[in-house]
Amino acid sequence: MPVTKFHPYHGQNIRLLHDNMVAYRETSFAHALTFSEKALKPGEIFLVEIEKNELGWSGHMRIGLTQFDPSCKFELPQYALPDLQNMGKSWIFAVTKSHNKVVYSDAGDSDSVDREIHQSVLGDAEVIHTPQGSFSRSLLLPLRKLLSNNYETSVSTSSSDSALPTDIGSRIGIMYRVVGDTAEMRFIINGEDQGPCARNIPHQGGPLYAVVDVYGTTKQVRIIQLYCEGESDGPLQKEKVSPGRKCMKCRTENAILIIRVNDAFCKACFMVYVTHKFRATIGKSKLVRDGEKVLVAYSGGPSSSCLLHLITEGLSERAHKKLRFKPGIIFIDESAVLDNLIEDGGTAKDRIAELMVDVGYPCQTRRLEEAICLDQGGHLSEADLSSLTESYQASVCTSDPASPDDNLNKARVEIKALFSSIKSLTAREDMLNKLRQRLLMEVAHVQGYSKVMTGHCGTRLAVNLLSNISQGRGAHVAMDTAFSDTRYSDVMFVRPIRDFSSKEVAMYNSLHGVESVFLPTLTTKTHEGSSIEHLTEAFVTGLQTDYPSTVSNIMRTGEKLSTEKRDGENSNCALCQGPLDTDVGASSALNAVEFSSLISKKKNGRVDGCGDSATCCGEGDGSCHTQSEGLKKDEVMSVLCYGCRMTTKDMADPTALPEKLFRQISYRIRRSKMKEDIQDFLLDPENS
């Protein structure tokens, strides 16, 4: 059976949503008649659920049957009751809070009729059979009733009974069945047949359409699909739109773009919608406080240009409700890694610097190699300048490759070596992301910014979510995609445009004339399968084209995930700072992998013992634990989360990690070793 829908001809106050399966009364309480798209067949149940109510009106939804054909576009009356009923050929029933059971008293009816009234057309079985198909009885029940039935507690009966037929969630069905030469109409309210409420319907006189008057308190109803469950559960597919559509909001201007599933917007309404969405995302989180220093990460790309523009607009005097935080802008120059890819990188970077200055907030350019530069702390605070001109000069001087900064140049060489030692593009991309994140965090930390805003849009985050899972970062998915990322102790990452799709971003930029600078990245002009992230992006955008709800579905699913946060200095990954996910049970898959790699090592005859002479001070028995040279692969791995382990595994030599990282790791390992050694002598804090 095809999907049951409302007929496109309806009362003037009705707007049909969700592929004509939801009827919403936009205003008033009248002019809200809707019909089934097709005539009902005998025994077919037309079921709607009340989705929204609006208090302040009297009366509720009316439902019934009519022989007026909505395709004839006959003049619709204001109400189903009494107007449509008075026009004849219509049988309407008002749903009320109680007393919906029909007591049909027809003079001349005998007792046998009374008994028949109470005999439900639905039967008693769990599966209800109608001529059009069978469905589970539970479909007729409101969600609340279903839940309380499942709990099977003694109190449940009272709570389920207290749900009124007019409440939200209530499911009301209409059907007719043939009795002799005529038909009788039945209501089914929340799984209960209310008995015949109209008889002697001349069903042979013309097809019977279901009619629903979304009247009074009832604001919105949805058709529940009884006969084609599988089809209606699938994601909504893109529809072909006819040219010249009007904006769905103001209904006067011509639409210029389609967003969400199939919503057309004009320019003015789209701008209001985007700005509102941005402000609402920040406002709802209640995280960004007045006067707070916020570091805005700017890459020159469309998303961060859009973010920057929204922030500037929000902070400007003409904004309706001014944003009140204090932004500083940062651009990270990744040329150390992307050097060979950028041909005219110089001019693009100059343009980025100009754009940042134009905005008029403190701005700075940092080089990616600073993330691994040794004397970083000192270097950063030196450049901690809040006045615009000075920081611009500072940025010019740091971005000048000829600056005699030995440490930075050394770091540049080091970072190049690091990236060339990583074999796969996937791991390189991952490493770049982690280093960029570290640098942002450190700059924010040193300069006293408590928040970092990044321009991740919804599409980007959906791609990240899926590719992170494929790369073994499932434990951090929630942090990586939520509005706020709190993995760092004193700096919070926020993603204010996470509800925007990349299309909305591109449209916003194009309509506002926001300039973005294109800088190639690792995967530019590579084939689709060059990295996991790139492949996932092709997958998500490909799906998004035909099923416009893909990105939001992925995002909403991601929101339901969360990671347990553990305390302690050693509970975070040394590279990405996410919580360590490797502390799992003995029978886990991770341990199995480690065990098998240990076995295969033994076969090769290379068992790494503690008494490796290279790492010992001279005793030879390993008792001193002195690390004269580097760390062993296993030790580095032990402080990394699973995802970062995969990335470092891809390096030719994991000990080729930058010296700065290396020092942190060995410091941590020494600390934990020491702690272990003196464990027995420590005073228990609870006893002292």
Add this chain to the structure above:
Amino acid sequence: MALRICLEFSGGAELLFNKTKKHEVTLPVCEKDWTIGSLLPWMRETMLKERPELFMQGNTVRPGILVLINDSDWELMGELDYSIKENDRIIFISTLHGG
């Protein structure tokens, strides 16, 4: 009559078209009306400098590339069936990471 139109590329799509963001082109005379559906193969033959698979997929643009016709979403203009008029401005924006 030959049609003069303006094609613009951004978000990285320009890399495939000689790194030039703005192209003024004249479409040759053709018996049938020029539509986006016939423009795309023509662009592939005459304008694309490299890697056609990064711009097109089948007979349409690759998913992730947004098409604007005179500042309106092409989905509202009939997509491939839109018939091109004189002085139309068609923008191709790549929304993909790294172009």
